Every structure is written in C-alpha cells, then in structure tokens.
Amino acid sequence: MQAAILAIGDELVLGQTVDSNSAYLSAELARLGVMTRHHHTVADDRADVAAAFRWAAGEAELIIATGGLGPTDDDLTRDGLADAMGVELVCDVASVRHIQAFFRLRGRPMPDRNRVQAWHPAGSSMIPNPNGTAPGIAATIGRARVFVMPGVPSEMFAMWADAVRPQVEADLAASPSAGSTILTAKVNTFGKGESDVAQLLGDLMKRDRNPLVGTTVSEGIVSVRIRSQFSDAAAAHRELADTIAQVEAHLGPIVFGRDDDTLADKVVALLKEHGRTIATAESCTGGLVGKMLTDVAGSSAVYQGGWVTYSNAMKSSQLGVPPELIAEHGTVSEPVARAMATGAVAHSGADLGVGVTGIAGPDGGSPDKPVGTVWVALAHRDRANPPDTPAATDALLFILPGDRRAVRDRSAKCALQMVRFHLLGVPLSEIRWARRTRTG
C-alpha cells in the first residue's frame, strides 16, 4: 500500500504556516509499513482541491488529507472532495447534533455557520471529532481510500489515533498482498552533540546497514532513528530490537527514552519509582522546568511546586537566598544556584530541589558571563539524616549556544537530565555540555 498526503490551506501555500501535519502522518504511516510517495499542498481553492484529490487517487491507494474543514467560506475541502467523487454534499444529522452538543457544553448556541461542518459528500461517512466542531470524512475515489481530517494539529492527532489509524491497520490486515514490514524507532538522548553521538555509534551508521541508523537533532535532543525493513515481520521486529539494544549500549546514560518520550516523562517516572518528591526554583527559565514537569499527567504525585524568582528580591524573600550572596557573586553564580535549590527543598519539604539561574539573553551578558551562562544546582536530602540536616547540593555550569528561546529550553533540559542522573546514580560528569562539575 502506498500513500499520498494532501495538506489544504491558503496559509500553507502563502508560507504563513509550516505544514507539520504531513510529516507527522508520514512517520505514522511508516510505522505501519505504508510508504508515503507524495505530499501535496494546495490552497483553499475548490478546483485545486478537487484536482489534487483526483491526481492523488491515480497515484496511491491511500489518501490522507488535512485542513479546510472549518466553518468559514474559505473552507472548501468538503466541496472539492465531492467534486472529485462526482457527487453532491449531503447533511449528516448526527453530526449536527454533535456540533450542537459541543457548543452546549460550553454554554453557547451553535452559530448557524457551523452547520456547514455537518455536510459531506454523498456516499462518504463522517468521522467524529471529540475535540472540535469539524468532523472528519471517510470516502473512496476509485480504488483509493480517502480520509480527511481537520488541520488543527491537536484535533488531527486525536482523530488519527482514535479512528483513522485503526481503519488503516484493518485495511492492511485485510490486504492479500501484505508487503514487506517497515518498522521504525527513535532512541532519544540529551547531553552530547550530534557528531559525538555519531562517533559513538561508529559502524552502526553505515548507509548499507539494515536496520538503517541515522541521527537528527531537535531542540537539543539528539535522536537516533532506526528503520528496519524485512519481508518477514518477525525478522523486522527482532532486528529492530537488536539494533536498539546496540545503540543504547554504545550511548550509555545520555539515552533517556524512546519515540515520543520526554525527559520530564522519565524524571516523573523515576521519582515515582524512588518515592521521592521535587520542587523547583527558577530564574532564567521563568517557570519552564515546572511547565515541563507538569506537562506529564500525574506529575502531582511527585511535584510539590516551585518558585519563579525572577527578581532578586523574590530570591531572597521567598527562598532565603542571602542578599549578600547575590551582591558578592552575582545573580548568575554557583552559590546563588545552590542557595535557590536548598531554599526550594527547605520551603517545600520536597526531597529534591532544582535551582536554575542564568543569562538567557539577548541582553545581560558580559565578557565574564556571556549570554548562555547558566548555573543549575540540585539539592537532595538524605532521609536517613535528621530532618534539620542541610541538604547536599551538586552544581553544574553550562555555557549554552543559541538564542534566548534555545538557552532557556536547554537550561530546563539540563536540569531535568541532572535530576535523572542523580536518581540513577550516574556521575554528573556524563553531561558533557557542562563546563564544570562540583558536588558539595
């Protein structure tokens, strides 16, 4: 089975929005062993949309389209699809009720224009959208299966996972000519650069190897991509697992997870496993470490909370960082980071405390402390000690590259990787971005 992916929207062909849906869907299809041959993007133009559907139906057995299902006059995917199918639009009563219920739940009447979202080409069926007003559409054009989903990524993700992917899987299982199996996996690392990771992987990255191993970087996370393609499904699975194990063995503790795992997912899971709690004291990251931890559902079991002590006054009044310490060493300094981490533990009662202070830029740098200078400290209490024993602290200095957004993002990830290493008993020296390591 081969697929074509259509993305529909003026904002895409005008370059106002980068289409990430098509890449997401391609990756999902690859996981199912379906090769995507084409991505095609067209404007909200009824004739162009119809032509794109017709063309795709000649190229692929599976067509997945996103966008143009909204309630406004420039949402023409329904019409274009009907034209390509050579049918009229009909109204789906159940979908009208669903859209009405969506608004009722939010205490508002359904605007009249939303009614258009319940229309779909005759002979197609609608796919419920639990997260929005635009139902999807399942149809056929000739021998091609067609699925249309909303362009809003969160709605598309949910509809894909709940309704479309299961249907594609069922179609694949029913196919008599079930082809070769393509399996992909990602091994995610944080703490070394891409070329260091490539060097550690060595021959595993040879281009004629199967499973094929490559690397990509995104937001400081170096991911090792593995693609296993065998005619025998069992071999594809076995070889994938074997290569994953080799990759993990070569890379060591900087590997924090697979596929969509985040550092925060792993930190929260480890804290639960060890029965430990954590609190955060953030300056330059401004709440980002807390945000990442609380991205994880169920983090309330281990995350007590934290402070965003953006001003020095708040560092002192809320965390007890002595003003003299700030005056002597500066806000961005090892003693202040340690005092913030210790204060977070002392004032929250958590077992672990993270303190982050740095210069995110664009202003505030100096020759001594350039933009990207970040101190991260970790305070940890040993429960064997009497409760009034001061927490021990580790501290690392990072000199991080990139702009304000990048420095803040990497600072938060450095902090999370430090917590993870601490919980696993891995020496912090394994974090190679750090310029200096001290424990005390």
Add this chain to the structure above:
Amino acid sequence: MQAAILAIGDELVLGQTVDSNSAYLSAELARLGVMTRHHHTVADDRADVAAAFRWAAGEAELIIATGGLGPTDDDLTRDGLADAMGVELVCDVASVRHIQAFFRLRGRPMPDRNRVQAWHPAGSSMIPNPNGTAPGIAATIGRARVFVMPGVPSEMFAMWADAVRPQVEADLAASPSAGSTILTAKVNTFGKGESDVAQLLGDLMKRDRNPLVGTTVSEGIVSVRIRSQFSDAAAAHRELADTIAQVEAHLGPIVFGRDDDTLADKVVALLKEHGRTIATAESCTGGLVGKMLTDVAGSSAVYQGGWVTYSNAMKSSQLGVPPELIAEHGTVSEPVARAMATGAVAHSGADLGVGVTGIAGPDGGSPDKPVGTVWVALAHRDRANPPDTPAATDALLFILPGDRRAVRDRSAKCALQMVRFHLLGVPLSEIRWARRTRTG
C-alpha cells in the same frame, strides 16, 4: 506568474523531517507578487522526481525545487531533472574546481563522490554555492523556469537571496504582463472561536474580495489572514492597511497583535507602558504563564516572579490560601483562584497578581467539574489606596476543550488576555470563552 515548489527527500516523505523550506519560499515569493499554487514533496526516487518536474511544468511558470543535490547515491534530483528535460547530464569544469577549493579551504582533499555534484542537465546552468559543495541548477522545461537549490536551509537561504531571487525579480520586471504586488498580513485574536470571528467579519470574508480575508486557528489563536493583490504596488499597500483597519474595527479588543506578535509580548509592553508589575500564582498551568511572560526579552522589568503551587500544602504555606477555603470549595474554585491571586500580590509586592487553578486532565474531572474547568483570577492593587488595602480581584470560569496540553495552553492565554483587558480597561465579559464573570 504562478509558482510550484518541489521538496525532494526520503526524510521528508518518511516524516523524519518537517519541510520548512517550502513555506519559506512561498512567503518570499508572495512578497514578490508571485502566487504559489502547489507544494509537492517526493522521495529521492529518479522517476518520481522526473514526474514531479514534468507535472509542475504543466501547472506553473516558475518551479523552485530544494533537496537531492548532495554527493551520495540517494541524491537523484540532477538525474530526475535531466529526464524531465529529455537531456543527458554533463560535467561543469568550473564547479569541479569550486568543490575542490571548498575542501582545500577546510584542509581536506575532495572525496571522489563529491565530483557528481558538478554534473547538471545539458542546457542548464549552475548556480554557485558559497556555503557548501552542492551548486544549484537553473533550467527551463517548456515555458517554465526551473531553479533547484540545496535542501540544507542555511545553504538554500543564501542561494535564494544571492542568486535566485534576483533572477526571479528580473524575470518579473521583463515580463510584458508585469506582475502584480501581493502583500500579506496577519491579525491575531484570542477569546472568540473561529466561527464567531468569521461572523463578526461578515462580508469582509467574501471569496471574491480583494484584499482577500481568511481565518486560521493555531493553539487557540484565531488569526485573520489578509492577502492584498494589485498591479499597482501603492494600491496593494493602501488596500492592505485599509482592510487591516476594518478587520480590527470589526473584532474589537480580542485583537492583540499582528504577524508574529504573542499575547505575552503585548502584556509585557502594556505593563511597561503603564508602569505596573505582575506576579503569577499557578496550579494547573505549572509555570506556563511565567514561561510565556519570560519568553519576552526584557520581561524582568515588569515580571517579579511567581509560584507554582502544585500541591495544596504549597498553596497554603506559600500564598496563604486558607486550608479551610480549599476544604470547603475545592482546589479548583473561585475563592481559591482569588486567594492565590491576592497571595501573589501580597507576597511579591507586585501591582497585579494572576491566579490559575483548574483541571487539565486526563484525570481529576468530575460531573460537577469536568476536565477543562479552570478558574483564573486577577488581583489588582490601586496605588491610590493605602498600602495595606486588600487587592481587588476579578475572576473568570473557563470550560476549555481539548487535551491536557491544550487546556494548559489555553488557560495561560486566558490569563494573559485577562491581564491585557484589565490594563486596557476593557470589560472582561468580552472574553466569550468564560462561563461566568465576577469582579469583587
């Protein structure tokens, strides 16, 4: 002149890389008055690449392609383009010397495999690449102009600006039907759904209008896209400005900015303008409001800091929320949100305090308080009052759709829009997502 953009690469159709080149080129072309009709992405497959060029030549007068010009066996754009042109590849001696010089500058001999990068279809010309080893290619297929550039964004940006854009501009100037000017703008809103925005825009959204007005939603932000196309550049500018003014007049205070402006940008700017400071007290958003505010460079002038009081114990110990209040009304309740906001003001000395408490899901919902129930409170001190006067508070109840990530994101944006409305003196009832408004 109409354009088609091709992106070539296995990593794109496998979904391992998001194609941002095509959006970049579309935006650049729109600035020159060239409308992009299609983006098309294909794998590193000689036949698919040739078919894509042939198809594009039938659809557009300008074809811009990126990718597949590297030195390895899977770089087949040269071959595919030659097939589409019906010619052979020939070697360009000057390009061989350029590639050799590129390696010499880096103290390395040219690997043999890089020699292939100097080959190009007979009848085409090569475009120098100062930033890498892959020269670009300028060619024609029938009446279509073709430019091929490397897929590495930094090399593509430089080649576009140095060589391809000037050539497209020259072609446009030489064209007897000298092109029109296309200008685009985005007006960003938060607080009403897409269909409500469309209803307010009314006839402005008619599909035969010029400037053309459309809407898109991304992360809860409804953006109004405006596209002004006139043969006279002055008219394009004048009409764009006029339509922007009409859109803003129709939509009122939910409009917070243009183009890449964020809500936090505007809140920070307004706080500076009014000489006011702010502090945050977050529960379900876990630091996200602080993160958004501190995304803005220079936010330290107005943002004192905040608390992530994820546990009830921290709400009481750090913000002085009475435990009885939590016991009586629940963590997610109007009185607790107000007490958090008041506590943030009292403990930070800031002029404004934001309190956010809600149920982000996936767990923790109940029939009474479903997932998505969020209370946001804003405490504000009047400087005319004696310092010990309690802060006044406003509070809004939101029932937000979507998953955990969406609920948290929208909660933070609701909080920022509340702050913005307060600073502008706009009634909070203008935030229509809110179920209930109370000031006290």
